[in-house]
Amino acid sequence: MTPPPSVTPEHNPTALASRQYSTFTVGNFFFGIEVLEVQEVLRHLEMTKVPLSPSVIEGLINLRGQIVSALDMRTRLGLSPRTEHETSMNMVVRSVDGAVSLLVDEIGDVIEVQADAFESTPDNLPPEQRDLIRGIYKLEGRLLLVLSTERVLQVSAAN
């Protein structure tokens, strides 16, 4: 009946109390997705390419009988594409329209962060990337960028 709790903080990121994030890296960036939004994490799976699809969509995977689109986070963030030797990991996230897999470089730990370490996204980030980030947690020695999965998944294909 009630919407999943993961959706609510989207509009009010500063109100977060202590939270848990699944972390991962893409390029040199350290990202986090709220733990409740993550369905599972998988090694590289066989992929079926979708001709004519936007370049962000790497292909379709068979997730125990469910067909899931895989989005390449490097392309999505406008980073250099993955070379042939670099493998990717699947971070399967839940969304209102079903599961979607995000292809990331490496999977990190689940970490707990304090609300007072939060800051909204600085204005000087390039706009296309700023849009995808809800905010930043200042951790010791590194910054955790909180990814807005909702925005990340807003990819549409026009024929």
Add this chain to the structure above:
Amino acid sequence: MEDREIINEFLIESGENLTRLEAEIVDLERRPKDPALLASIFRTIHTIKGTCGFLSFGNLENVTHIAENILSQLRNGERSLTPVLTSVVLETMDVIRREMASIEATSVESGETYDDLRARLTRTCNEIRQEQGESAAPPAQDKSVATNTQESRAAEISESSSTAGVAVVAGVVGVVPELPPPAAKVAPATHPVEESSHDTSPVAGGNAIDMEKQTVSKASIADSTIRVDVGLLDKLMNLVGELVLARNQILQFSSKQDDSTLNATAQRLNLITTQLQEGVMKTRMQPIGVVWNKLPRVVRDLAASCGKQIQLDMDGAETELDKSIIEAIKDPLTHIVRNCCDHGIETPEARLRASKAAQGRLLLRAYHEGGQVNIEIIDDGGGINVARVKQKAVERGLLRPEHAEQMSDREAANLVFLPGLSTAKEVTSISGRGVGMDVVKTNIEKIGGIVDLVSRPGQGTTVKIKIPLTLAIIPGLVISSGGERFIIPQVSLLELLRLEGESGKKQIERIHGAPVYRRRGSLLPIAFLNEVLRLPGVAAESDVLNIVVLQAENRQFGLVVDDINDTQEIVVKPLGKQLKGLASYAGATIMGDGRVALILDVLGVGQRSGVLSEAREHGRAEDGRHDAGHEDRQTFLLFRAGSFERMAVPLSLVARLEEFPASRIERAGGKLVVQYRERILPLTPLSPALGGAPTELADPAQVIVFAEGDRMAGLVVDQIIDIHDETIHVGTSSTQPRLSGSAVLGGKVTDFIDLPAVLCTTDEAWGSGSTPKHHSPVPVLVADSSSFSRGQIRNYLELSGYPVVEASGASEALAKLERHPVGAVVVSLPAGGANQLVDEMRRVPSLKSIPVITVSDDTAAQDAGSFDARVDRFDREGLLRSLGRLSEALQEHSPSAELAGVGGREQKQ
């Protein structure tokens, strides 16, 4: 909480009751004296009223109560049904529905008391009381009718007295003279009690016994059926889909293993899965009547508001469809029916002026054919004004003027499906806004259906919808292109072509760079799938060109693919939101090896590649398989079997060509069989069946598969030679029992097998035929909805020297009759189609005297009716004899020169 449950039960039950009630009330207008119908209506509304009282929905109870009084007067024969009365009662239904919606949302009534409706109801109710007072007795005629019914009823009751009990029966018989036609067998005894207690509790007296009686008769049904949540069925269907995929994977894996236990288990799993799939699919099936039930009301109201008289007939309401499809066609169907009533059928005055009956007729027909469901909406109105449609389309810039001129009437009629086109002179509240038919088309195509429209000026319009039985699991052809696998839904598939070597490649010609292929004399636009999807080209390196001939929106094109793999039952899964915009794909599925494969959307691919222009400016082939100029041709499959070097069978009769490895062929009951598509296919080696020498089975065996309805049979031949497209001119009949004759095909003498006779040796149900003798040059039109049987009849006739024109329906037949002068018509159309054709023909002076022979499956029906003769479907001799006799008679009566001219003209074409 418990209250809520009771209320929910009430809502579900009353919802069902109301739907039935509406249909019954409209029905009652036609059969106002039907006591069973009246009783049923009365009972239903009484139940609703009773429950309302029980659940303290006072307003609802009050309204229903007065309506019930009126119905009770009707039932008692105190008054007869008038349109005003029906309208008031129907209005009450609407109020009940509205209140129910309010109860569903808020658990309480809306609070409205409906004083106006109640006042009108009461007035209507009292009117009769006064009338009754003035003229004490109802008209004598009515009385006699009533009495007759009572007598027959009484007899019926005493017959069924074993369950009802003697005392009750005695009571009934005693009361009969004063009573109306009894509602049900036991109800009348309690009736007077109920009449007098109108204002007391509705659950008292009569109702209690009424219910008791219902429990007795319905007990068996109630015990054997349960209500199931649709959500649960959907879930089950999804699970079965998963199971089918898992099964496919297991089968693929086990075929590579030597373990016999595993193989046996896999086979068993295969069988069980298939049965489970069928079972679950059946649970989701609903008769199309569920949607149709609402239409009598729609038609009635529309007719009343437009001042028209429309009779709605339904045929095949029991035809079953998947629930999801029923949901999807509900709105399009209603829209088409509204359109027919509003635009199609004319006002009574206009109809009389056109010398038609004042009452228009709307026929809904549904039937299964080839794994699909056909729904036809036929009206006998004015048809579509083709010139006007063209003009409108040009005005709106939807069509270029030069195209408008070239366009055939049939194509032009189909322009109504373009968005933004309405030919109604003025916009009414019902239709004419120019949105609608395009939405109808889009919605039907969304569920993989096809919609087509045929209009006969002044005679009416037929809208034909073809939809798949189910959406979830479909057969598909697996192909590959550019290193990727794709699936093409079998529905869109027409045929597969294979061009080999350099000479093969040259057969693809280019017009301004656009590739085309000459297929049986007409140009087929070609698209390369790898180019369409921007995949690396592999086709260039191979020396074989595979073309998949596809059909979308009644037009055809060829798709060049790298490889054609096999056919599979696939489970359609939707693509994620991110890929929804890609029109080239209809979805995806999981293959036996666990990988994902995309399902191509044939229309999308066609449009993308440019072989189907989006605006549909000018369709190339207006009618699927028969190109306009070649309709008197027939395509034959040529093959060799034993000592018979060159044999032929009409390709339209062939379901598939298959190769079976000898290891797969088994024996059952002394006959050869093979497991084929989860069924057992009986195989008949052709050569011995024709009396030739038994030949050894080749490995793999070449098999021609024939199918009609549920029946399937395979003929084992030595070699498939070719496919040939020709009209047979010269034919000799054969004395051999299972050959129907010989003719020259492709310059060589070819034997034609008598398919029913041969198939009879495998399965008695295929019927038999014997030797033809008559020769006459009169061209014959064969109108038959089944392509198999049409091809068969054509085969009989051509071998006996009759040139044949084919038509698949009454409307097509009429259109062809106008263009082709024929000497006789052989018709076999389902459900009134044949009668319709004859009636229409009798109306047209030039067609009036053409003899019509009907071919029937029903051997019992000997009455020829309005036909000139009736023969059994497989009685070839009978057919030819009747034809000979009738055409001779015709020649005697009309100037023979004219007839000879007719024949000559036909053959020149």
